Amino acid sequence: MTDSSRIGVVGAGSWGTALSLLLAEQGREVDLWTFEPEVCAAIKEKRENTFFLPGMALPDSIHPSTRFEDVVMDKDEIVLVVPTHVLRSTVGRFAPLLKPDSLVISASKGIENDSLEFVHQIVNETLGRPQPFAALSGPTFASEIAGKTPSAIVAAAENEEIAARVKALFESPFLKVFTSNDVLGVELGGALKNVIAIATGISDGLGLGLNTRAALINRGLVEMTRIGTALGARPETFSGLSGMGDLVLTCTGDLSRNRTVGLKLAKGESLDQITGSMKMVAEGVHTVISAYRLKENLNIQAAIIEETYQVLHRGKSPQSALLDLMNVDIGSEFSGIKGL
Ligand SMILES: NC(=O)C1=CN([C@@H]2O[C@H](COP(=O)(O)OP(=O)(O)OC[C@H]3O[C@@H](n4cnc5c(N)ncnc54)[C@H](O)[C@@H]3O)[C@@H](O)[C@H]2O)C=CC1
Numbered sequence: 001m002t003d004s005s006r007i008g009v010v011g012a013g014s015w016g017t018a019l020s021l022l023l024a025e026q027g028r029e030v031d032l033w034t035f036e037p038e039v040c041a042a043i044k045e046k047r048e049n050t051f052f053l054p055g056m057a058l059p060d061s062i063h064p065s066t067r068f069e070d071v072v073m074d075k076d077e078i079v080l081v082v083p084t085h086v087l088r089s090t091v092g093r094f095a096p097l098l099k100p101d102s103l104v105i106s107a108s109k110g111i112e113n114d115s116l117e118f119v120h121q122i123v124n125e126t127l128g129r130p131q132p133f134a135a136l137s138g139p140t141f142a143s144e145i146a147g148k149t150p151s152a153i154v155a156a157a158e159n160e161e162i163a164a165r166v167k168a169l170f171e172s173p174f175l176k177v178f179t180s181n182d183v184l185g186v187e188l189g190g191a192l193k194n195v196i197a198i199a200t201g202i203s204d205g206l207g208l209g210l211n212t213r214a215a216l217i218n219r220g221l222v223e224m225t226r227i228g229t230a231l232g233a234r235p236e237t238f239s240g241l242s243g244m245g246d247l248v249l250t251c252t253g254d255l256s257r258n259r260t261v262g263l264k265l266a267k268g269e270s271l272d273q274i275t276g277s278m279k280m281v282a283e284g285v286h287t288v289i290s291a292y293r294l295k296e297n298l299n300i301q302a303a304i305i306e307e308t309y310q311v312l313h314r315g316k317s318p319q320s321a322l323l324d325l326m327n328v329d330i331g332s333e334f335s336g337i338k339g340l
Pocket residue numbers: 011012013014015016017034035036052081082083084086090107108109110140141142143279280281282283
């Protein structure tokens with residue numbers, strides 16, 4: 001039978017653990033699915049996720065488990081927060097246990113490489129039915145949310161009541177939750193900002209100036225908006241928390257894994273070395289492939305995405321990518337954005 005005080009969180013990386021802590025502090029009993037048995041054991045025995053969110057004490061109301069039966073079955077709400085490249089397989093594993101009316105709240109940020117699908121599409125396709133869905137996204141580093149830094153985020157759902165329900169779940173004395181009905185725009189901003197953060201990290205790692213950084217952030221936003229509006233998202237969503245907000249955070253904040261990948265690439269480390277030494281995910285490394293394919297399919301000018309893709313996956317040097325970026329033939333400032 002459903003116990004409405006319990007909520008399931010699928011994914012015990014840094015963000016899944018920080019969100020579990022937030023929900024526990026809001027009075028919920030949280031069943032937290034961990035992929036790694038050792039993460040489950042650490043949370044049970046030490047009351048700490050020593051692997052992905054070290055230094056944060058986790059209350060007894062967070063119940064870790066490696067069994068989907070404990071986390072997904074009979075729940076009214078499931079928070080889905082695994083890296084996007086394993087999202088389809090993860091949803092596939094728990095699909096038979098999920099109630100058709102359970103609300104799936106995605107906190108993952110990415111676009112699948114082969115299908116070019118967003119999380120809401122992957123979820124519906126894998127389940128074979130439209131599932132109640134919301135996307136939670138914005139400028140929120142996991143460690144700062146766990147440390148109660150005043151922050152803001154957006155909950156997007158097609159249905160206003162669902163967005164309001166997600167707001168009520170996550171709003172706390174230090175987290176403001178805004179609502180939106182532009183699910184695609186919110187998902188797309190959260191995914192594409194990681195690509196621009198890698199580009200900014202490369203630029204900063206090369207020792208280029210603050211002018212360059214600001215230009216990359218701003219023109220990166222235009223590229224995100226061009227792709228988003230071509231797919232049907234609303235232009236204003238990209239000036240919101242999940243667009244501009246998260247872009248600024250991730251491009252300038254040294255806590256960002258994506259920005260760090262760019263900094264290291266500029267210092268001459270190979271992508272394999274960098275990702276091989278990380279236990280956490282830098283989604284932009286995968287998302288740049290999807291972003292490149294989307295821009296090609298849609299015939300959209302997106303030179304920063306193009307050059308970042310070439311550096312990460314085609315062996316181009318950051319220096320020649322920069323030269324090519326400065327030689328792009330450009331039009332008026334907002335050309336290519338639909339609905340402006
Ligand atoms: N960490 C952060 O500050 C934030 C992260 N996000 C997003 O949340 C999502 C999850 O990222 P994090 O929690 O940061 O993860 P993380 O980078 O801290 O840890 C990696 C996660 O991937 C899981 N994993 C690895 N292989 C797996 C597999 N085969 N099947 C299922 N799970 C597997 C690990 O168990 C772990 O939970 C990403 O899309 C990320 O962009 C969004 C907002 C903030």
